[in-house]
Amino acid sequence: MTLLRLHEVTKEFVTRGQGGLLAPKAAFTAVDQVSFEVSLGETLAIVGESGSGKSTTARIAARLLDPTRGTVEFEGQDITRATGKSLARFRNDVQVVFQDPFSSLNPRYTVERIVTAPLSYQGIAPPGGRRAFARELMERVGLNPDHSQRYPSQFSGGQAQRIGIARALAVNPKLVICDEAVSALDVSIQAQVIRLLLRLQRESGFSYIFIAHDLAVVRQIAQRVAVMNKGRIVELGTRDQIFDQPRDEYTKTLLAAVP
Numbered sequence: 001m002t003l004l005r006l007h008e009v010t011k012e013f014v015t016r017g018q019g020g021l022l023a024p025k026a027a028f029t030a031v032d033q034v035s036f037e038v039s040l041g042e043t044l045a046i047v048g049e050s051g052s053g054k055s056t057t058a059r060i061a062a063r064l065l066d067p068t069r070g071t072v073e074f075e076g077q078d079i080t081r082a083t084g085k086s087l088a089r090f091r092n093d094v095q096v097v098f099q100d101p102f103s104s105l106n107p108r109y110t111v112e113r114i115v116t117a118p119l120s121y122q123g124i125a126p127p128g129g130r131r132a133f134a135r136e137l138m139e140r141v142g143l144n145p146d147h148s149q150r151y152p153s154q155f156s157g158g159q160a161q162r163i164g165i166a167r168a169l170a171v172n173p174k175l176v177i178c179d180e181a182v183s184a185l186d187v188s189i190q191a192q193v194i195r196l197l198l199r200l201q202r203e204s205g206f207s208y209i210f211i212a213h214d215l216a217v218v219r220q221i222a223q224r225v226a227v228m229n230k231g232r233i234v235e236l237g238t239r240d241q242i243f244d245q246p247r248d249e250y251t252k253t254l255l256a257a258v259p
């Protein structure tokens with residue numbers, strides 16, 4: 001079943017060239033006619049160099065940013081311009097985990113408050129009470145539940161990323177978008193967080209859009225891979241096809257750079 005569908009999504013940013021206010025405005029195309037689908041339970045990776053448009057695509061897919069053209073569909077509904085209840089439902093079903101856990105976790109909140117916040121915003125009482133629910137979420141992501149009253153700064157980078165993942169899981173999402181979620185972590189910690197992401201998916205059956213510039217990481221987690229270059233998807237295929245029989249010249253160059 002198709003969960004999410006982007007259809008010919010384009011994002012132009014209007015910028016001014018050198019010369020400050022007097023310079024003419026120019027439109028820069030960050031994402032160029034991008035189309036893909038994500039099925040329920042699968043992991044689609046988006047790979048490409050820095051600046052290729054991955055995060056912009058992710059932000060459009062999560063409706064954190066409006067596309068200039070094109071449509072975003074979720075469970076068969078066009079939600080490109082949705083507002084009100086349907087947008088709220090979508091914002092619940094699609095969660096994002098960002099690269100830098102510390103900048104996406106409120107430093108003045110305890111872990112308990114952070115991971116239960118998505119429910120509080122919706123006015124939903126955490127099942128079993130806030131404390132018990134936070135402890136359960138912490139256990140699910142491999143954090144010590146006795147640390148629920150600590151603050152983000154008291155955790156390591158890998159642990160902080162687990163807090164971000166716990167927060168995403170609090171609302172039972174159907175799709176979790178990981179935008180370079182493990183890129184800033186040490187290799188051994190990366191492997192642990194990837195194992196966690198895989199286990200959570202096995203347990204709950206949601207989908208991932210997994211964005212990374214590191215192909216070795218992508219190989220461990222994705223079923224399908226989209227390769228982006230200069231705002232376009234130049235190739236999209238199964239993991240084995242992309243890694244073993246790349247067709248596009250740019251994909252071949254990317255693969256050649258993997259040690």
Ligand code: ADP
Pocket residue numbers: 013014015028030048049050051052053054055056057
């Ligand atoms: P990636 O995540 O693949 O590194 P991004 O989606 O962040 O790429 O960026 C794609 C391009 O769009 C880059 O050239 C970036 O500088 C540009 N860009 C991203 N956001 C904005 C913005 N808000 N205004 C202007 N240009 C932007």
Ligand code: MG
Pocket residue numbers: 054055056180
């Ligand atoms: Mg990015």
